[in-house]
Amino acid sequence: xxxxxxxxxxxxxxxxxxxxxxxxxxxxxxxxxxxxxxxxxxxxxxxxxxxxxxxxxxxxxxxxxxxxxxxxxxxxxxxxxxxxxxxxxxxxxxxxxxxxxxxxxxxxxxxxxxxxxxxxxxxxxxxxxxxxxxxxxxxxxxxxxxxxxxxxxxxxxxxxxxxxxxxxxxxxxxxxxxxxxxxxxxxxxxxxxxxxxxxxxxxxxxxxxxxxxxxxxxxxxxxxxxxxxxxxxxxxxxxxxxxxxxxxxxxxxxxxxxxx
Numbered sequence: 001x002x003x004x005x006x007x008x009x010x011x012x013x014x015x016x017x018x019x020x021x022x023x024x025x026x027x028x029x030x031x032x033x034x035x036x037x038x039x040x041x042x043x044x045x046x047x048x049x050x051x052x053x054x055x056x057x058x059x060x061x062x063x064x065x066x067x068x069x070x071x072x073x074x075x076x077x078x079x080x081x082x083x084x085x086x087x088x089x090x091x092x093x094x095x096x097x098x099x100x101x102x103x104x105x106x107x108x109x110x111x112x113x114x115x116x117x118x119x120x121x122x123x124x125x126x127x128x129x130x131x132x133x134x135x136x137x138x139x140x141x142x143x144x145x146x147x148x149x150x151x152x153x154x155x156x157x158x159x160x161x162x163x164x165x166x167x168x169x170x171x172x173x174x175x176x177x178x179x180x181x182x183x184x185x186x187x188x189x190x191x192x193x194x195x196x197x198x199x200x201x202x203x204x205x206x207x208x209x210x211x212x213x214x215x216x217x218x219x220x221x222x223x224x225x226x227x228x229x230x231x232x233x234x235x236x237x238x239x240x241x242x243x244x245x246x247x248x249x250x251x252x253x254x255x256x257x258x259x260x
Contacts, residue, residue: 063110
């Protein structure tokens with residue numbers, strides 16, 4: 001194994017960035033399938049059948065109590081063996097990213113189902129009654145009235161979930177997937193652990209801005225979805241108060257200045 005010098009944080013960032021695309025791939029796919037699965041679980045939790053509610057709740061409890069890395073190992077090591085010995089299907093050559101996507105889709109299903117359930121129940125039932133009273137069908141009332149408000153209530157938790165997935169996805173390197181975290185681990189090995197600080201500081205400088213960008217995007221989305229629109233006067237007053245409180249030191253009157 002050839003020794004490599006990774007002492008420059010800037011060069012390490014340039015080395016790691018190309019591997020970020022693989023991280024984005026499994027994050028987006030896990031979000032997509034996890035959202036679909038969570039929607040199914042949320043419907044089960046809100047239905048009138050106790051058995052379905054109990055199944056969904058037990059599944060959610062298990063996912064909450066199970067460390068994500070343990071679930072990843074269970075899926076990665078157990079699923080191929082089960083498929084080979086029980087289903088007589090060999091999936092040993094399946095790309096590792098599929099195991100990562102499946103793991104976090106299962107994991108997110110439990111978390112997002114609670115987000116969806118609580119957001120739906122946060123909308124007053126009177127709004128559905130009002131929508132039906134003006135002639136909307138139940139489906140129209142749900143799509144036009146209930147769903148936008150429930151989505152607005154869910155936005156903060158959705159932001160936390162996406163950031164959580166981005167960070168937890170770094171565990172994918174433990175099964176040999178070479179994403180941005182896997183590449184950082186490789187770089188540390190190639191340098192015989194001589195430069196762990198520059199390597200992992202570079203990695204932190206990649207994850208940190210990504211988390212901030214995700215947070216700000218969801219804040220913008222939350223403002224756009226806000227059903228209560230502030231007028232320009234109120235917004236202007238808030239901006240003026242913000243400047244006076246936090247930026248007042250920039251416009252302080254010099255000592256000894258004349259007062260009018």
